[in-house]
Amino acid sequence: MNRAIYDALETIYPAERILMRDAQLLPYESDALTAFNTKPGAVVIPLNEDEIIATVRLCHELDLPFVARGSGTSLSGGSLPIADGLVIGLNRLNRIKRLDPRQRIAVVEPGVVNLHISQAAQPYGLYYAPDPSSQSICTIGGNIAFNSGGAHCLKYGMTSNHVLGLKVVLADGAVTEFGGESLEGVGIGPDVIGLFIGSEGLFGIALEITVRLMPQPERYRTVLAAYDDLGCAGDAVSMVVASGLLPGAMEIMDRLAIKAAEASVNAGYPDAEALLIVELEGEAPQVEAEFEQLNGIIAESGAFETRVAQSEEERARIWKGRKSAFSAVGRLSPDYIVQDGVVPRSRLGEALLEINALKQNYGLDVANVFHAGDGNLHPLILYDGREPGALRKAEQLAGEILALCVALGGSITGEHGIGMEKRDYMPAMFSEEELDIMQALRRAIDPKEIANRGKMFPGGEAPALALQGMHPLEQQGVISRE
Amino acid sequence: MTANTLRGTSEIQDCVRSNERVHVVGNGSKSALHPQSGGAALADVSALSGIVEYQPSEYTVTVRAGTPVAEIAAALAEQGQYLPFDPLLPDCATIGGTVASNLSGSRRYRYGGLRDFILGAAVVDGAGRAFRVGGKVVKNSAGFDLSKFLVGSLGQYAIMTELTFKVFPDVPRFRSLSFRYEQLDAALDAIATISGSAYELDALDLLPPPPANKGEQAQGWALMARLGGFAETLPQRAERFVESVKRETATMEVRELDEADELWNPLAGLRGAAVVKVVLSPRQVPALDAAIKRSQRRYGVGGNVAWVATDDLAALERALLDAGLRGLCLLGAVERPIIGAPVERQLSARVKQVLDPQRKLV
Structure with a gap:
């Protein structure tokens, strides 16, 4: 980063909030897509929205690419820095500015951690619904960039469905507000x-966010059913849907994912080929009636063991295993890639069979955890990055799974976003004209393409993910992998 | 105005390409959205009708934009499903017009509004390009979500030809109740208490007191609540709910309401030269209400939307401006459909520049 840029940053920030030394930059070099890391030119730590706005305007003026970053939990490489660009670290903008229980809204800064909103709302019997697995660390700003979902979005939607108002700075420095407090x-x-x-940081940075809070359900009924066949678990989901029930969540884990969760958090799951978690929520009398209906369905579905959470602790334990599945897989394998393609629910069984065949062809292990209610797969492809060609093989398998999702009429991403990881698969989902229109829109907002440059669109300057041996930038020592 | 009945995407493309200004119309159920002058060619898409794909097990339906909402509702009902945003004018409106004007009804209280249930669309933009936005599955986060941007876009950015929605299983039975409050403040307190509680209502609308005749006692505000669910649980749920409302709010009277057709149509009985949708939050209701006391009105979705009938649109607009609110005229002969506080321009202007650079779509 050259002197002129540093001098300009110094007009906004004191020296201690401009990080430039190698040791300071290290934590920012990569996000939860660990296959890559890139050294940014500098990291700045704003404390308020004025500093963010001034920074974006400066970047626009100086043609300096930037990435806004919260906790860096993106699974698609969405917060991977741009080589020699600026990282705007938003973690210090972590204030809940207002929580209005009467209107059931919270006004928050972008660096507020997702779960902290629910914790602040808890005394009023309210919560913030979107619950990505990383909710104890991921920030609302990142949730907005990627329209994050979670296990409970079938019924109440994703981040987009819970934001009522936004104040943003667009990539060219314009500040605009929309929405408000109305539902x-x-x-x-x-x-x-x-x-x-869901614009993945390409349009600008959210400065202030008004989210809606929901009343905590009076009653949960969380059922864990164990199957000796993955297909039976999938069929059970279809049966639940056909019955007219609308559970808050329906999740499936396969044997490898169960094993990982057990090893990691000792969730006490049964030894099974597949586990299905179904959670009903709502008013007690209604939930109890639905629960009776659900029990009948599960009994018919061929589950060899069924457990019902008898307390909040037992419910938390069931969910802990599921939510820790990603990090747990890290115990089974040095590296893994997680995909989040979507297939129509009725084709889940087909997709799983196909993934099974693919993993055998590739000789790789794949653990499956998925939001079965909305057909959102999360195949975790296990590999050892130290083996030559292993990442490439894993990437190829991941690509075939994405192609499969599109071929079955689904999507290449349900909630993780395109980021770095899936940008080369965008043409599988969108025509050239559609991509051109999206690009034109991006340039209408960001003529210099400085906001999260290299993400979402195929090609671009950022290092490509599909590696063949050492990536050229890796050979030059520009990027590296642990 | 020349009316062109368009039957397919390529005819819409031709219409956009060969005219300088184009105004899209479906069944014309919302008179205020169709200005009588301006010289734009009228693109009538009502013939672009029919259900393209409906898979109940997927919770998705794809329809042509000119399909009457009633037709979609009937097809879904056969499978025990419904559009949870509860389209406002189910009898005569097309689905495209419903999206373009963003008109959800009272039942959107339960799961969300139109924007929460649109998944994707096929459109023809102002440059005559035909393309798709969003997806066809219940969850998708690939690319920019232009399908949501179409919600409320009034046909000024792109003409919709096909739409995909998320649908839900409907509930078999309803119970409707009315709680009476002497003053607006007490009714709003009750709304806050009820909507912050774990009671899951299908709808919650507030009706002002009817004009009292001389010598008659004032009727008070009527807070209407609707419960939906299994027939066998409804009596118990209604009883618990009523007890709770009696205990926690200052209600003067509780009445069981007859589930008649018009009960949950928020526009029923609203008569005036113009009918307007106003977006607000419950906190903003008292100030607005004080300014529009003589208009017929109904506060829907727990005080998050107001439906107002007025003979004095200028006065309503002044009231909206004072309160920093915005309204969309639905019915009536008006100069421009959006009144009150200006809409966001920074971001939407960039979209216009890309999708309709010659500003053809009006």
Whole structure:
């Protein structure tokens, strides 16, 4: 990073909030897609929205690419820095500015941790619904960039469905606000909230976010059913859906994922080929009636063991195993890639069979955990990055799984976003014209393409993920892997 | 105005390419959205009708934009499903017009509004390009979500030809109740208590007191609540709910309501030269209400939307501006459909620049 840029940053930040030394930059070189790391030119740590706005305007003026970053939990490489670019670290903007239990809203800064909102709302019997597995560390700003979901979004939607108002700075420095406190969000005029959310940091940075809070359900009924066949678990999901029930969550884990969760958090899961978690939530009398119906379905579905959480502790334990599955897989394998393609629910069984065949062809292990209610797969492809060609093989398998999702009429990503990881698969989902239109839109907002440059769109300057042996940038020592 | 009945995407593309200004219309159920002058070619898409794909097990339905909402509702009902955003004018509106004007009904209280259930669309933009936005599965986060941007876009950015929605299983039975409050403040306190509670209502609308005749006692505000669910659980749920409302709010009277057709149509009985949707939060209801006391009105979705009938649109607009609120005129002969506080321009102008650079779509 050259002197002129540093001098310009110094007009906004005191020296201690401009990080440039190698040791300071290290934690920012990669995110939860650990296959890559890139050294940014500098990291700045704003403390308020004025500093963010000034920084974005400076970047626009100086043609300096930037990445806004919260806790760096993106699974698609969405917060991977740009070589020699700027990282705007938002963790210090972590204030819940207002929590209004009467209107059931919270106004928060982008660096607020997802779970902290629910914790702050808890005394009022309220919570913030979207619950990505990383909710204890991931920030709302990142959730907005990637329209994060979670296990409970079948019924109440993803981040986009819970944001009522936004103040943002666009990539060219313009500041704009939309929506407000009404449940209708924007309500009149085009839904710009919906457009901004999920734009993966390419449009700009969210400065202030108004989210809606929901009343905590009176009753949960969480059922864990064990199967000796993955297909039976999938069929059980179809039976639940056909019955007209609308559970808050339906999750499936396969044997390898169960093993990982057991090794990691000792969730006490049964020894099974597949586990199905179904959670009903709502008013007690209604939930109890639904629970009776659900029990009948599970009994017919061929489960060899069924457990019902008898207390909040038991419910938490069931979920802990599921939510820790990703990190748990890290115990089974030095490296893994997680995909999050979506298939129509009725084709889940087909998709799983196909993934099974693929993993055998590739000689790789794949652990499956998925949001079965909405057809959102999470195959975790295990590999050892120290073996020559292993990452490439894992990547190829991941690519075939994504192609499979598109071929079955689904999507290449349900909630992790395109980021770095899936940008080369965008043409599988969108036509050239559609991609051109998205690019044109991006340039209309960010003519210099400085906001999260190299993400979402195929090609671009950032290092490509599909590696063949050593990546050229890796050979030059520009990027490296642990 | 020349009306062109368009039957397919390529006809819409031709219409956009060969005209300088194009105004899209479906069944024309919302008179205020269709200005009588301006010289734009009228692109009538009502013939672009029919269900393209409906898979109940996927919770998704794909329809042509000109399909009447009633037709979709009927097809879903056959499978025990429904559009949870509860389209506002189910009898006569098309689904495209419902999306373009963002009109969800009272039942959107339960699971969310139109924006929460749109998954994808096929469109023709102002440059005559035909393309898809969003996806066809219940969950998808690939690319920019332009399908949500279409919600409320009034046909000014792109003409929708096909739409995909998430649908849900419907509930078999309903119970509707009315709670009476002497003053608006007490009714709003009750709304806050009820909507912050674990009681899961299908709808929660507030009706102002009808004009009292001389010598009659004032009727008070009527807070209407609707419960939906299994027939066997509804009596117990209703009883628990009523007890709780009596205990926690200052209700003067509880009444069971007859589940008649018009009960949950928020526009039923609203008569005026113009009918307007106003977006607000419950906190903003008292100030607005004080300014529009003589208009017929109904506060829907727990005080998050107001439906107002007025003979004095200028006065309503002043009231909206004072309160920093915005309204969308639905019915009536008006100059422009959006009144009150201006809509966001920074981001939407960039979209216009890309999708309709010659500003053809009006």
